[in-house]
Amino acid sequence: MSSPQIPLTVIGGYLGAGKTTLINRLLRHSEGRRLAVIVNDFGRINIDAELVESRDGDTINLANGCICCTLGGDLAMTLLNLAESANPPDHVIIEASGVADPAQVAQYGHMPGLRLDGVIVLADAETIRQKARDKYVGEQVCQQLHAADVLLLNKVDLISPETQQAVRDWLAGQVPDAHVIESARGEVPLPLLLGDGEERPFTQTERRDTAVSPSTEHHHDLAYETWSWEGRGPVQEAAFRAFVAQLPAGVIRGKGILRLAGEPERRVIFQLVGQRWSLKPGDPWGDTPPQSRLALIGLPGSLDSARLAAAFE
Structure with missing residues (x-):
């Protein structure tokens, strides 16, 4: 029987789309899964003190079994250490920086011991159209949208139903093959983001x-x-x-x-x-x-x- 590979998910999206809020929710509500979340900066991840079990350099161990690591320098080495650890995580999540191309980060999911699960890109429902037209960052924003396997249209609570429909129509024109989930404050059922928690296809x-x-x-x-x-x-x-x-x-x-x-x-x-x-x-x-x-x-x-x-x- 072949050894199971650890699924790896990349979370991307432009600055302000809500990635940090989503990652906070994942760490707090992991539903029994041992998640390893690799972030750019601990300072932006507001982890409750009662959840922190220990801290060792670039790693925070949480009482619910999850771990949170900072991207110290060598992402490949960090992933290799996770995959080869005596008690590997159930799922690895990488937070791509707000200006990164998530598709490039996703290539790490093909490393030995890992399996690319998918790329989730967040878009701010209130500002995404404006940012996509911006002459300085528009190309980058659109590149991120096209990298998505699942597009999370976030902050829909901040716009009217009419604007929400207009954004839906705009996205359908920009990324017609996108699978879109709408959310407020990054509140999305975990099975939609990471599956049902079983690496084996069936229990x-x-x-x-x-x-x-x-x-x-x-x-x-x-x-x-x-x-x-x-x-x-x-x-x-x-x-x-x-x-x-x-x-x-x-x-x-x-x-x-x-x-x-x-x-x-x-x-x-x-x-x-x-x-x-x-x-x-x-x-x-x-x-x-x-x-x-x-x-x-x-x-x-x-x-x-x-x-x-x-x-x-």
């Missing part, structure tokens, strides 16, 4: 004995919903690729173990974050009966259970 409790079992769960209090499907028959790769290509923009995340017709001896691993998705060879089935399992996480109303399941009939 034991998610497994069912039925041949095909589509289901949708609505989490109205958290403003997202999930859909899952299982099937024992082989899946045609071309048909599955067509299925992914037609997913609604509201589908933010997906994962799965697939029994592809063209790969009968081994699992094929499916991962999706926003517009980024992949199919990669997994471990051989061995003595495990081959079976496909698929799960999606999306915004409310984006997951039509009957329509999604029909693609596998």
Whole structure:
């Protein structure tokens, strides 16, 4: 069995978009996950004193198991140390500076022991259009938007519904393939940002004995919903690729173990974050009966259970 890779997420966005607020929320509400968050400056991360367990140079250890590191100088070495530590984190998050290209930072996600999970770019709903037109920073702002797998339109509480719709329309013209989540004060359900917390595509409790079992769960209090499907028959790769290509923009995340017709001896691993998705060879089935399992996480109303399941009939 191959060793699991640690997922790495890059959080980017221009100055003032709300990255620090979002990172504060992640550190405080990690939902049992051991996050390693690499930031540019401790001074801007207002960590509650009661959360701090210890501090050692460039690292703060939190009582909830998370750690916060400053980008001292060598990002590659910092990531390598995390990946090779005796007790590695469940997920690594890098805060890109407000003037950085998140796509370049994301290349570190291809280092040994790591897996690029996705690039999340924040945009200030109140100022993004103005900054994108600015003759000095506009090109940089637009570059950041185009790097996003998931675009977090933040601070929507500061604008009117009419302006909010105008910003949506503008974004649709600028980055038509973007998967957009709207938020106020960086309040976003963790599963939408980082998945469900399981690096393995499925936990034991998610497994069912039925041949095909589509289901949708609505989490109205958290403003997202999930859909899952299982099937024992082989899946045609071309048909599955067509299925992914037609997913609604509201589908933010997906994962799965697939029994592809063209790969009968081994699992094929499916991962999706926003517009980024992949199919990669997994471990051989061995003595495990081959079976496909698929799960999606999306915004409310984006997951039509009957329509999604029909693609596998």
